[in-house]
Amino acid sequence: MSALPKKRKSISYAKWGYIFIIPFFVVFAIFNLIPLASTIYKSFFEEYLVMGYEQIGPTFIGLENYEAVFAAGSGLGKYFLNTLIIWILGFVPQIFLSLLFASWFTDLRLKLKCGVYKIIIYLPNIIMAAAMGMLFFTMFSTNGPINSIYMNITGAKSPYLFFDNMWAQRGIVSLINFLMWYGNTTIMLMAAINGIDTALFESAQIDGATPTKIFTKITLPLIRPILLYVLVTSLIGGIQMFDVPQILTADGESVNRTSMTVVMYLNKHLYSKNYGMAGAVSVILFFVAAILSILVFFMMKERDVKPRKTAKGVKK
Amino acid sequence: MAISPDVVGQKGGKAFLNFRRVICYTVLTLICIISLFPFFVLIINMTRSNSDIQKGFALLPGKYLIDNFKTVLLNSEWKMINSLKNSFIIAACASLLSTYFSALTAYAIHVYEFRLKKFAFTFILVIMMIPAQVSALGFVNLIKRMDLFNSFIPLIIPSIAAPATFFFMKQYMESSLPLDIVEAARIDGSGEFRTFNSLIMPIMKPAIAVQMIFTFVSNWNNYFIPALILSDKNKKTLPIVIALIRSADYAKFDMGAVYMSIGISILPVALVYLFLSKFIIRGIAIGSVKG
Incomplete structure (x- = not known):
């Protein structure tokens, strides 16, 4: 029966490909692209409410909104800096601890029983950020548990006003970010380390390498692309920071707006229907996010190629 | 972690390994306690009255769980x-x-x-x-x-x-x-x-x-x-x-109710998570990054 190979390919299924992706792209166009275009459009107009009811504009004013946003007094630079500082304060301990935990959990000789730990460290991530903020606000308030512990230990007569101090306030926001994300990062890094060929670790062990050496000479270099990925995705998450500081710092107003983030600033304009300025801030935010996204995109492409190479190199 | 054994033989290796295990478990447990502390505070304070909470923190639960629950659910x-x-x-x-x-x-x-x-x-x-x-x-x-x-x-x-x-x-x-x-x-x-x-x-x-x-x-x-x-x-x-x-206004704050409202929003999700955690954690690993 050496008949001709069946020409099933001659039936084209391409049309189904298009049909199946239609819902995604139509919805995306309506709810993301049109809003994005109109945001950019609005950024060139003067439009705001006076005293909450009298509408001014829209009048075309070119780049004036951008000039206003970039002007020294607008505070945008300060809010970007606030965001960055709070992000760094949370990210540095997070990546350090995640690396440590991931290396412990995957250590072939330690053989830790880590099931329960993995469950606990990821738990804060599923909690509503708003609730988390609220919980920490009550915990650090003047008559909250942290202050009663503080007064018991130090013998201080009056409670410490955490939300009246710039660094304490930023620190608490960072602490929440840290608690919410270190578990997630640990699990991602674990997945990356588990992807490394175990033969590499075994032979290093036989050669007498110490755990520290194995970690710095084998694990770290091999998971570098994923570390970078974690860094950039965390940065993208960082510039979106909103819920936690919004709730902890009385909509950003407390301590001279020193914990106000960029998105909180945007929200302020949106809420007071100050559309022209909100548009300009959005566009700037869009460009920052777009640059970071493109970075991530190239990292993902690189990662798709890499594992195959190493797999070929150390074939068993 | 900088201690490195001179001999990587079985005996020294084993003692060193146990030592490392102790360190690992201690640090892990400590961090987990920090992670869980907010939830502990939450659950304890959900059961206490406003005046009790104002007096300071306690390690044991109070008797106001039902009252707080009612206050929160009935707040118009x-x-x-x-x-x-x-x-x-x-x-x-x-x-x-x-x-x-x-x-x-x-x-x-x-x-x-x-x-x-x-x-x-x-x-x-x-x-x-x-x-x-x-x-x-x-x-x-x-x-x-x-x-x-x-x-x-x-x-x-x-x-x-x-x-x-x-x-x-x-x-x-x-x-x-x-x-x-x-x-x-x-x-x-x-x-x-x-x-x-x-x-x-x-x-x-x-x-x-x-x-x-x-x-x-x-x-x-x-x-x-x-x-x-x-x-x-x-x-x-x-x-x-x-x-x-x-x-809301500070004067009107009923802390017991506040904690209860946070609990109501957090606990259902936390419980579902605990039941399905194994499944979920495996999921993160699949989806995030391959190799």
Whole structure:
């Protein structure tokens, strides 16, 4: 029966490909692209409410909104800096601890029983950020548990006003970010380390390498692309920071707006229907996010190629 | 960790190994206690009265659990039950739509050959990381023009286009959806759409379950966009109510009720998580990065 190979390919299924992706792209166009275009459009107009009811504009004013946003007094630079500082304060301990935990959990000789730990460290991530903020606000308030512990230990007569101090306030926001994300990062890094060929670790062990050496000479270099990925995705998450500081710092107003983030600033304009300025801030935010996204995109492409190479190199 | 044994023989190695284990478990337990401390405080204070809480922190629970529960649920300003219902409707619908259509889109890109396939895939990957906030202004305007303020539709329908869920589905298909199955279904005369619904969806169940949980949780927790769309008292979702409670007057603060309201929003999700945790954690590992 050496008949001709069946020409099933001659039936084209391409049309189904298009049909199946239609819902995604139509919805995306309506709810993301049109809003994005109109945001950019609005950024060139003067439009705001006076005293909450009298509408001014829209009048075309070119780049004036951008000039206003970039002007020294607008505070945008300060809010970007606030965001960055709070992000760094949370990210540095997070990546350090995640690396440590991931290396412990995957250590072939330690053989830790880590099931329960993995469950606990990821738990804060599923909690509503708003609730988390609220919980920490009550915990650090003047008559909250942290202050009663503080007064018991130090013998201080009056409670410490955490939300009246710039660094304490930023620190608490960072602490929440840290608690919410270190578990997630640990699990991602674990997945990356588990992807490394175990033969590499075994032979290093036989050669007498110490755990520290194995970690710095084998694990770290091999998971570098994923570390970078974690860094950039965390940065993208960082510039979106909103819920936690919004709730902890009385909509950003407390301590001279020193914990106000960029998105909180945007929200302020949106809420007071100050559309022209909100548009300009959005566009700037869009460009920052777009640059970071493109970075991530190239990292993902690189990662798709890499594992195959190493797999070929150390074939068993 | 800098202590290195001179001999890597069995004996020295074993003592050293045990020493390392002790350090690891101690640090892990310590960090876990820090992670759990807020939840401990929450649960204890949910059971205490306002005046007790004002006096200071206690390690043992009080007797006001039921009272606090009643105070929160019956508060006419907060409308807790209503906001729970609203949050549930939005999160459930969004997670159903999001997972189904993401799987469908991923299937199209995974199985079919068409000219725009590569473009579509690249496009989704590039937009994946762009936060929703950047187009919030345009989104609010669009919703105003569509006359959908205080409606759940603008919070549910957009979830059909969920790039991150799509990416996860695509990853999962690459690892566990052989194209032969599709081919076999075609020979049996199954239509393309039917193949997807009755053959592919069951295979994708694990991935769909994980993503449904994630999408549900992120919608349940979402604050930024709902706060801009929903202003009607009866339409508010949980995070908006939480923010409302936070901004309430200090004098009116009933701390027991505040803790209770936080508990009500956190604990259902936390319990579901604890039941499904193994499953979820495996899911994060599959979806995030491969190798």
